[in-house]
Amino acid sequence: MTPLKINDFVRELYATNEFIPLHAPTFCGNEKAYVTQTIDSTFVSSVGKFVDEFETKMEELTGSAKAVATVNGTAALHAALYMAGVRAGDLVITQALTFVATCNAVHHMGAETVFVDVSPTSLGLCPKALDEFLQEHAIQTEQGCIHKQTKQRFQAVVPMHTFGHPVELDELMQVCSKWNIAVVEDAAESLGSYYKGMHTGTFGEFGAVSFNGNKIITTGGGGIVLCKSAEAGAHTKHITTTAKVPHPFEFFHDEAGFNYRMPNLNAALGCAQLEQLELFVKQKRSLAHKYCDFFANSDFKFVVEPEYAQSNYWLNAVICPDKEARDRLLKETNAAGVMTRPIWQLMHRLPMFENAPRGDLSNSEYIESRLVNLPSTPLELI
Structure with missing residues (x-):
């Protein structure tokens, strides 16, 4: 299997000789209408009907007790960690094979990241390694x-559902229960993904979802905290809206909070996008099956959803035979106008996390050296 053959296949899929991005947003519904309504209402900031509607729709979709919209996914994860009791000096276990935002949120809490290996089944945090x-x-x-050794407290475990593929949640939750550690799911990439019929982000005490422009649906920039209980949800809403106590005119704040409110303008876009999520997932899964068939009899291994899960296939990925094949594929596809990307550098290779405690990361290192993401915009919607 040569890079040229892969490049030709992708161009055939997208039926274009123009530049093919990795993942572009798709606007084919009520986006303009809802955003225009918001502008006409003048309620474009943190107050307006679309924020409430977006949160309600997310609760209905995921089954969470309360969904709290935020300005971006990192803010959602930061708030979730705070609500899970993470404080300065604590240890938070996560995977080294993740996007930097996962670790940044831990760092902003004043806590320290601890890296554990991923599972080759899910590409996410491995329960056995944990x-x-x-x-x-x-x-x-x-x-x-x-x-x-350090006497620091292990306060939270943060699994990340890599490319929308759910981690082994039953086993992970059992381990965390045994060790009495809170679970905060980084579900940034997994909106529309299910583990044994239940939506990701709803197993831990809190989950965080991202609506960045490259996600399966977008609010331009935005995130949401999924809360296990209504009580925790009410408190999360309170602290993410500056902890202001309701009053007809007085300004009183009863604790130190965050100004993480999602603007109504972004929520309007999100409501229109949510109306199309089922279609987006269907089309992305169809695209993934085409990739899977294409790589079936080659020395490249397409990353498929675990047997226990239904994935949104946010980003399609292929495992190359070796690092040389990975580098050649990246170089030749990008030079030909087909956008491909390697997976993120492992977090402990970055200067700000190089001294973080870690276990054996053999699976993470193997995947890092071989994985390439392929164009993943739904075919029928571009």
Whole structure:
């Protein structure tokens, strides 16, 4: 399988000789109408009907007790970590194979990231690797799960559903329950993905979703916190809206909060996009099946959803035979106007996280050196 053959296949799929992006937003519904309504109403900032409507629709879609819209996905994850009790000096376990925003949110809490390997099944946090790491480095005390050497508290585990493929949630939740550590799901990429019939982001105490311009639906910039309980949801809404106590005219804030409110203008776009989510997922899954068939008898391995899950296939990915094949594919497709990308550099290779504690990362390193993302905009909608 040569890069030229892959390039020709992608061009045939998209029926164009023009530049093919990795993932472009699609606007084919009520986007303009709803955004115009918002402008006409003058309620373009953090107050307006579309914010409430967007949160309600997300609750209906995911089954979460409360959804709280935020200005972006990193803000959503930051708020979720705060609500899960993460504080300065705590340890938060996540995967090194993730986008930097996952670790940035932990850093902004004043906490320290700990890296554990991913599963080759899901490309997300591996429950077995997590349990082995904790058995070696943690002890249970009255104060919680504590690092044996540093005495720091393991306060949260943050699995990331890579490219929309759900992690092994049953096993992961069992490990975290055994060690009494909160789970905060980084579901930034997995809107429309289900684990055994339940939506991602609803298994942990909190989940965070992103609506950046390259996600399966977009609000331009935006995120949402999915909350396990209505009580936690009410508090999350409170702290993300500056912790202002309702009053006809007085300004009183009863705790230090965040100004993370999603503007009504963005929520209007999101409401229109949500109306088309089912169609987007259907078309993206159809595209993924075409890629899967194309790579079936080659030395490239297309990344498929785990057997237990239904993935949104946010970004299609292929595992190349080796790093040389990966580099050649990236170089030749991009030079030919077909946008492909490697997976992120492992987080411990970045200067701000190079000293973070970590376990064996063999799977992460293997995937990092071989994986390439392929164009993933739904075919029938461009």
